[in-house]
Amino acid sequence: MALAVAALGVAGCGDDDEGSNGSEASGDASGGGYGARVATGDEANARGSGGATTLRLSADPGGALEFDKTSLSAKAGKVTIVMKNPSSATAPHAVEIEGNGVEKGSAAVGPGGTASVSATLEPGEYEFYCPVGNHADAGMEGTLTVK
Ligand SMILES: [Cu+2]
Structure with missing residues (x-):
């Protein structure tokens, strides 16, 4: 995108160039x-x-089973959550969006990786959580509000 x-x-910038047909070859310097x-x-x-919102999220750099945010908000439309798994973390993590008939998850990524998930969301309340193991139950979850 x-x-x-x-x-x-x-393409837009090229349009204002009509007058200068002389010195194309010497234009490198500029x-x-x-x-x-x-x-x-x-x-x-x-x-x-x-219409598109990109939200950034990080797993806990100290290895705790939590994200750095427990609530996110976005405009209705295409919503992307980009989740960083810090290299200092100790487990693979992923991020999943669930609610109102939507359930979409990213692949799990190890420490140092970045996972992302996109969904087209109507206004409402959704959950985001890590679907790996028991991470969500342990606290790796939050609320995504779409308006
Ligand atoms: Cu996790």
Whole structure:
């Protein structure tokens, strides 16, 4: 998705170039500046693309069976939870979203890995939890509120 947005940004920038047909070959030196401008446009586009929310979550770096957050909130639409399993953690973890007929989970990742899960969610209350072993019962769970 970020790639598609970046491509759009590049196409947009190209349009204001019509007048300068002379010095394409010697344009290399100014390439760096152009790149920086595209990156800025990319961020603006990502914010405006509407409806998609990415939430960041981390497993406890000390190895406890908990996430760093027990509540998350998002706008209705596509919601992605990106869960980091710190390299200092000791167990594999995953993240799953459940509620209102939705149940979607990520793959489990070991310490140092990152797992992500996406679902299209209607407004309501959902749970997120780690489906590995007894982790959810031990406390690796929380509430996701979608508005
Ligand atoms: Cu876990």
